[in-house]
Amino acid sequence: MSEAxxxxxxxxxxxxxxxxxxxxxxALNYGLLxxxxxxxxxxxxxxxTIGVIKQGNARLVMNSVHRLENLFDREGREGVAGxxxxxxxxxxESDNELYLLLDETGAIVTGNLDAVPxxxxxxxxxxxxxxxxxGNGVDAxxxxxxxxxxxxxxxxxxMSDQRSxxxxxxxxLAAAAGVTLLFIFGGTAWFRAHLESRxxxxxxxxxxxxxxxxxIRVPATSQEDEFARLDADINQMLDRIEGLMDGVRHVSNxxxxxxxxxxxxxxxxxxxxxxxxxxxxxxxxxxxxxxxEIEALTQVFGKLLQIAExxxxxxxxxxxxxxxxxxxxxxxxxxxxxxxxxxxxxxxETEAGIMVLGDRDLLAGVAANLVENALxxxxxxxxxxxxxxxxxxxxxxxxVDNGPGVPPxxxxxxxxxxxxxxxxxPGTGLGLASARAVVKLHxxxxxxxxxxxxxxxxxxxxxxxx
Amino acid sequence: MWRCLIIEDDAVNxxxxxxxxxxxxxxxxxxxxxxxxxxxxxDQDWDVVIxxxxxxxxxxxxxxxxxMRGIGRKTPVIVLSALTALDERVRGLKAGGDDYLAKxxxxxxxxxxxxxxxxxxxxDATPAQLAIADLRIDxxxxxxxxxxxxxxxxxxxxxxLAYMMSHPRQVLTRTMLLEAVWDYRFDPQTNxxxxxxxxxxxKIDAGADRPLIHTVRGVGYVLAEDPEAYLGRQAPRR
Numbered sequence: 190m191s192e193a194x195x196x197x198x199x200x201x202x203x204x205x206x207x208x209x210x211x212x213x214x215x216a217l218n219y220g221l222l223x224x225x226x227x228x229x230x231x232x233x234x235x236x237x238t239i240g241v242i243k244q245g246n247a248r249l250v251m252n253s254v255h256r257l258e259n260l261f262d263r264e265g266r267e268g269v270a271g272x273x274x275x276x277x278x279x280x281x282e283s284d285n286e287l288y289l290l291l292d293e294t295g296a297i298v299t300g301n302l303d304a305v306p307x308x309x310x311x312x313x314x315x316x317x318x319x320x321x322x323x324g325n326g327v328d329a330x331x332x333x334x335x336x337x338x339x340x341x342x343x344x345x346x347x348m349s350d351q352r353s354x355x356x357x358x359x360x361x362l363a364a365a366a367g368v369t370l371l372f373i374f375g376g377t378a379w380f381r382a383h384l385e386s387r388x389x390x391x392x393x394x395x396x397x398x399x400x401x402x403x404x405i406r407v408p409a410t411s412q413e414d415e416f417a418r419l420d421a422d423i424n425q426m427l428d429r430i431e432g433l434m435d436g437v438r439h440v441s442n443x444x445x446x447x448x449x450x451x452x453x454x455x456x457x458x459x460x461x462x463x464x465x466x467x468x469x470x471x472x473x474x475x476x477x478x479x480x481x482e483i484e485a486l487t488q489v490f491g492k493l494l495q496i497a498e499x500x501x502x503x504x505x506x507x508x509x510x511x512x513x514x515x516x517x518x519x520x521x522x523x524x525x526x527x528x529x530x531x532x533x534x535x536x537x538e539t540e541a542g543i544m545v546l547g548d549r550d551l552l553a554g555v556a557a558n559l560v561e562n563a564l565x566x567x568x569x570x571x572x573x574x575x576x577x578x579x580x581x582x583x584x585x586x587x588x589v590d591n592g593p594g595v596p597p598x599x600x601x602x603x604x605x606x607x608x609x610x611x612x613x614x615p616g617t618g619l620g621l622a623s624a625r626a627v628v629k630l631h632x633x634x635x636x637x638x639x640x641x642x643x644x645x646x647x648x649x650x651x652x653x654x655x
Numbered sequence: 656m657w658r659c660l661i662i663e664d665d666a667v668n669x670x671x672x673x674x675x676x677x678x679x680x681x682x683x684x685x686x687x688x689x690x691x692x693x694x695x696x697x698d699q700d701w702d703v704v705i706x707x708x709x710x711x712x713x714x715x716x717x718x719x720x721x722x723m724r725g726i727g728r729k730t731p732v733i734v735l736s737a738l739t740a741l742d743e744r745v746r747g748l749k750a751g752g753d754d755y756l757a758k759x760x761x762x763x764x765x766x767x768x769x770x771x772x773x774x775x776x777x778x779d780a781t782p783a784q785l786a787i788a789d790l791r792i793d794x795x796x797x798x799x800x801x802x803x804x805x806x807x808x809x810x811x812x813x814x815x816l817a818y819m820m821s822h823p824r825q826v827l828t829r830t831m832l833l834e835a836v837w838d839y840r841f842d843p844q845t846n847x848x849x850x851x852x853x854x855x856x857x858k859i860d861a862g863a864d865r866p867l868i869h870t871v872r873g874v875g876y877v878l879a880e881d882p883e884a885y886l887g888r889q890a891p892r893r
Contacts, residue, residue: 213719232674463882473709481873484761484873487759487761491757491759494759495757516679519837519839522811523833523837523839523847524847526850526851526854527845527846527847530850549839550839550840550841551841553839553841554839554842557841557844557847558844561843561844561845561847564845565845617844620844
C-alpha cells in the first residue's frame with residue numbers, strides 16, 4: 190500500500206471519527222443552517238441595492254432620450270446634434286453620458302461612441318451593452334430611438350457607479366461570508382470541545398464505575414444546564430447502585446456468617462462423636478443434633494429464597510380484595526393465649542371495613558410476625574395494641590407496644606436481612622425482612638417509630654374501595 | 656403400606672422423598688419424565704401421587720393433575736411447588752381434595768400431609784360423632800366428653816379438637832393445625848400453636864389416667880391412646 194493511500198485512509202478515518210461526533214454534527218448542521226440564512230439575506234440585500242441603482246440609471250437614460258426627442262420636435266436634427274455636442278463638452282457628468290446621433294444611412298453625425306452598438310430601436314426598455322468609447326470598452330445602459338426624419342438617436346449611461354457598487358457589495362459580502370465561515374468553524378470546534386469536556390467527565394466516571402470503583406461520582410459543576418441535570422441523575426443512580434451493592438454484600442456476608450456458626454457446631458458435634466470408643470447412642474445423638482441444625486439451616490435458606498421471590502414480586506395480579514381488619518382481629522385471637530401466658534395485654538383496636546387488595550395468608554403472616562416480635566420484646570406487663578384504620582387513601586395496620594422499644598439508631602435497620610437487635614434471643618433475623626418484602630409486594634410501606642415508650646410498627650397499604 | 660408415585664425430575668429430591676416413604680414402610684416409585692409419569696398415574700392404582708410443579712420441557716405438574724381428574728382418577732395428589740405459596744392455582748388444590756407444599760420442606764411435614772390425604776380419601780363422609788378411648792365428641796351438638804364427664808371448650812378449642820379427632824393417630828404439624836383450625840397458611844415463628852394445644856390438653860387430659868394428646872418432637876402433635884406403637888413409625892427423625 191502506498192504512503193499516500195495510507196495517509197488518505199487515515200485522513201478518511203479521522204474525518205469519519207469527526208463525523209461520528211455528535212457535537213461536531215450538531216455544530217456543523219447549525220453552521221450550515223446559519224450559512225444558508227446568511228446567503229439568503231445577502232442575496233436579498235444584493236438584489237435590492239443593485240436593483241435601485243439600475244432603475245436610477247434607466248430612469249436617467251429614459252429622461253434624457255425623452256428630452257432629446259422633444260427637442261427634435263421643436264428644433265430638428267441640427268438642434269439635437271447641437272445640444273448633444275454641448276452636453277458632451279460641458280464637462281458635467283460627461284464621463285457617464287453616452288450619446289450617438291446617426292443619419293438615415295447609419296453614418297455618425299455626432300456622439301462620443303466609436304461604433305454603432307447593435308441595439309433594437311424604438312423600444313421603451315433600456316438594455317445593457319458593452320460599447321466602445323474613445324477606444325475603451327464601457328458597460329452601459331442604452332436605448333436607441335428612430336427619429337421621425339429617419340435619423341437614429343442612441344442615449345446611454347455608463348454603469349461604472351453601478352459596477353463599483355456591485356464590487357463593493359460583493360467584497361463586503363465575501364468578507365462577511367469569510368468571517369461567518371470562520372465563526373462557524375471556530376464555533377463548531379469550540380462547541381465540540383465543550384461538549385466533549387462535559388461528556389468526558391461523565392465518561393470518566395462511568396468507565397471508573399465499570400472498572401469496579403463504585404465510590405466515584407461525576408464532579409459537580411457550577412452550571413445548571415442539561416449536563417448538570419444529567420450529572421445529578423447519574424450520581425443519584427450511582428448512589429442507589431452503591432446502596433444496593435452494599436446491601437447485597439451485606440446479605441452475602443451475613444449469609445456466610447450465619448452459615449458458619451451452625452456449620453462449626455455441626456462439625457464439632459460430628460467430630461466429637463467420631464471416635465473409636467463412641468457408643469452407638471452417642472453416634473446417634475450426634476447424628477440427630479446434626480440433622481436438627483441442618484434442618485434449621487434449610488429453613489433459613491427457604492426463608493431467604495421466599496424473600497427473594499417475594500421481592501421479585503410478579504404475582505400481584507392474583508391479589509384479591511381482603512378484609513385487613515379481619516386478618517388483624519384473627520391474629521389477635523390467635524395470639525391471645527400466648528400473650529396471656531406471657532403477661533402481655535393484647536388489645537384489639539381495629540376499625541371495621543378496612544379493605545386492601547392483597548394476599549390473605551401473606552398479610553396474616555406479616556401481622557403475626559409483628560405481634561410475635563412485640564410479645565417477644567415488650568416483656569411481661571406490656572400492652573400491645575393491634576390496629577387497622579383508614580388514613581386518606583391508605584389502610585394503616587399497626588402493632589404498637591409500650592415495652593422498652595428500639596434504640597433510634599437501630600430503627601432504620603429493622604427489616605434488614607439478618608439484623609437482630611438482641612442476638613441472645615432465638616430468631617433468624619429474617620422475619621421483618623420477609624414482612625418488608627411482602628408489604629412492598631402489596632405496594633405499601635412498613636415503618637418503625639418510637640412509641641415513647643415502646644415500638645410502633647405501621648404498615649401502609651393502598652386501601653381498596655369496591 | 657401405601658403405593659406412592661413420585662413424579663419429580665430432581666433426582667436428589669426424589670430420592671429424599673422416596674427413601675423417607677420406604678423408611679415408613681411404604682413402596683415408592685419415582686418417575687422423572689412427565690409423560691411416563693402421566694402414564695403411570697393414569698394406568699395404575701396409587702394411594703398417593705407426589706407431583707412436582709416444575710417438570711422438564713416446561714411441563715407444569717398441574718397439567719398432569721388436570722388430566723388425571725379429567726379421566727376420573729380420584730387418587731389423592733400432593734403438589735410440590737418451588738414457587739412460594741402465592742399461586743392461587745396451587746392454593747385452589749385444597750378445594751379439590753388435594754394438597755400442596757412449598758419447597759424446601761421438612762420430610763416430616765410432607766409425611767404428615769400425605770397421611771392426612773390418604774386417610775381422608777379412604778374415609779367416607781364425616782360422622783356426627785367421633786370417639787377415641789374415653790374421649791367423645793359430638794360434632795352436631797358441639798359437646799365433648801372425657802370419661803363420661805363433660806368438658807367445656809371455647810369455639811376455637813372445639814374446632815381444634817374436632818380436627819384432631821377426625822385425624823386420629825396421625826401426626827399433625829403446626830402449619831396443618833393453623834390451616835385447618837384458623838384457616839391461615841403461614842409459618843408462625845413462635846409457639847403459638849403449642850399454647851393452644853397445651854390449653855386444650857389441660858381440659859382434655861387433666862385428671863385422666865392416660866393422656867391422649869401427644870407431642871411429636873420437632874414435628875407436631877398426635878391424638879392417640881397408645882402413641883408409642885406408631886410414633887416410631889410415623890415420625891422418623893429425618
